[in-house]
Amino acid sequence: MVQDVACVIWDLDGTVLDTESLVCEVSRSVLAAHGAELTPEAVKAGIGKRPIEAWQAVVDQLQLTSVTAQQLYDESEPLLTARWGEAKLMPGAGRLLRHLRRCGVPMAVATSTPRRTFERKMGGAACADLAGSFSAATCGDEVERGKPAPDCFTATAQRMGVDPARCLVIEDAPSGLQAAAAAGMRVVVVPSLPRIEYPQPDPAATSGCCQLLSSLLDFRPERLGLSPFDDLVEGTIPLDPVWRLRGTVVRGFGRGSKELGIPTANLPPASLHGQLADAVTGIYYGWASVGASPAVYPTAISVGYNPFYKNKEKTVEPWLLHEFEADFYDEELRLAVVGYIRPEADFTTLEDLVARIHRDADVTRAALQNSNLAAYKNDDVLKPRSV
Numbered sequence: 090m091v092q093d094v095a096c097v098i099w100d101l102d103g104t105v106l107d108t109e110s111l112v113c114e115v116s117r118s119v120l121a122a123h124g125a126e127l128t129p130e131a132v133k134a135g136i137g138k139r140p141i142e143a144w145q146a147v148v149d150q151l152q153l154t155s156v157t158a159q160q161l162y163d164e165s166e167p168l169l170t171a172r173w174g175e176a177k178l179m180p181g182a183g184r185l186l187r188h189l190r191r192c193g194v195p196m197a198v199a200t201s202t203p204r205r206t207f208e209r210k211m212g213g214a215a216c217a218d219l220a221g222s223f224s225a226a227t228c229g230d231e232v233e234r235g236k237p238a239p240d241c242f243t244a245t246a247q248r249m250g251v252d253p254a255r256c257l258v259i260e261d262a263p264s265g266l267q268a269a270a271a272a273g274m275r276v277v278v279v280p281s282l283p284r285i286e287y288p289q290p291d292p293a294a295t296s297g298c299c300q301l302l303s304s305l306l307d308f309r310p311e312r313l314g315l316s317p318f319d320d321l322v323e324g325t326i327p328l329d330p331v332w333r334l335r336g337t338v339v340r341g342f343g344r345g346s347k348e349l350g351i352p353t354a355n356l357p358p359a360s361l362h363g364q365l366a367d368a369v370t371g372i373y374y375g376w377a378s379v380g381a382s383p384a385v386y387p388t389a390i391s392v393g394y395n396p397f398y399k400n401k402e403k404t405v406e407p408w409l410l411h412e413f414e415a416d417f418y419d420e421e422l423r424l425a426v427v428g429y430i431r432p433e434a435d436f437t438t439l440e441d442l443v444a445r446i447h448r449d450a451d452v453t454r455a456a457l458q459n460s461n462l463a464a465y466k467n468d469d470v471l472k473p474r475s476v
């Protein structure tokens with residue numbers, strides 16, 4: 090029998106804080122100096138572990154002989170120490186933390202990070218209003234064995250005075266999942282890095298992975314017996330702040346109209362100004378206007394990786410919910426993206442995909458009736474620039 094959640098235990102790196110992109114960046118440069126390359130397999134081997142153990146896993150995975158884990162650790166640590174304060178919150182982490190805190194759910198951290206580094210990370214600007222969220226933290230240097238051993242989770246449950254079966258863990262890494270499962274806890278897995286494979290989630294499991302989410306934006310507390318979010322509009326999450334962008338419509342593959350009957354205007358990655366760099370891929374919605382016309386239309390928007398740009402750049406592809414008389418390539422498209430609908434999903438058939446996109450359009454129209462979201466129809470970003 091699955092028991093009620095009495096405590097939520099958060100992993101820190103890649104779950105609360107986006108430190109993993111920093112770590113990968115620094116690791117890549119440190120390895121490059123030794124003529125080695127950080128492969129996805131090496132990332133998978135190291136992620137979630139204590140720093141020196143993570144480096145050992147990388148050394149083993151890459152079969153490095155010219156340099157030791159200790160050396161790599163010594164070279165990377167000062168570079169990272171200088172940068173921990175830059176780490177941002179993972180998408181949806183702040184919202185979920187604040188929600189659970191407001192609902193009075195006891196929370197703790199169980200991290201592979203040593204205490205000193207933990208303090209540095211929590212001291213960054215991103216964590217300014219989260220200090221009081223956690224009643225306890227167990228750090229990597231405070232337990233005998235690091236993840237994937239269960240020690241840090243077991244110790245945290247003890248400190249919180251909660252039975253492990255009533256602890257819910259939020260984790261991004263395979264080693265963390267393994268550790269929490271070994272501690273007898275249920276785990277919501279939210280992968281922070283692509284191309285890492287996880288076991289199939291089992292919602293009825295009393296320990297191990299019970300849910301696998303694309304991001305914390307898809308966390309539904311009520312599915313775990315916790316109070317639901319109160320900020321949803323028609324089941325969508327309003328963005329705060331909204332994204333405002335303008336760009337010239339470029340040609341894509343012409344697939345939208347031809348294969349699906351759903352045209353999506355492509356914007357060049359350069360027009361996204363990096364504001365989407367940290368954005369979760371998925372389906373969003375908002376308002377759009379085109380060219381010299383001030384008319385504003387409800388718009389369903391896909392944010393993802395377009396193969397045309399070799400998967401390196403996120404692209405934004407709006408489907409304006411309006412019948413246009415002609416194409417509008419090379420014209421300026423203006424967007425106010427105001428809400429998040431759902432993650433990207435794999436569809437087995439084209440019919441399913443098309444049906445789902447039409448449902449997204451219905452949700453878009455309904456959610457934009459909300460007075461707060463309707464107000465963005467008059468946002469300055471949507472006004473044509475006078476020539």
Ligand code: ADP
Binds near residue numbers: 339346347418
């Ligand atoms: P591409 O792959 O070149 O983007 P699509 O088949 O997706 O081709 O069609 C998108 C193009 O269709 C847009 O760039 C735009 O010029 C035109 N278009 C016409 N109506 C719409 C609409 N309602 N929403 C988006 N684009 C539209």
Ligand code: MG
Binds near residue numbers: 342406
């Ligand atoms: Mg398109």
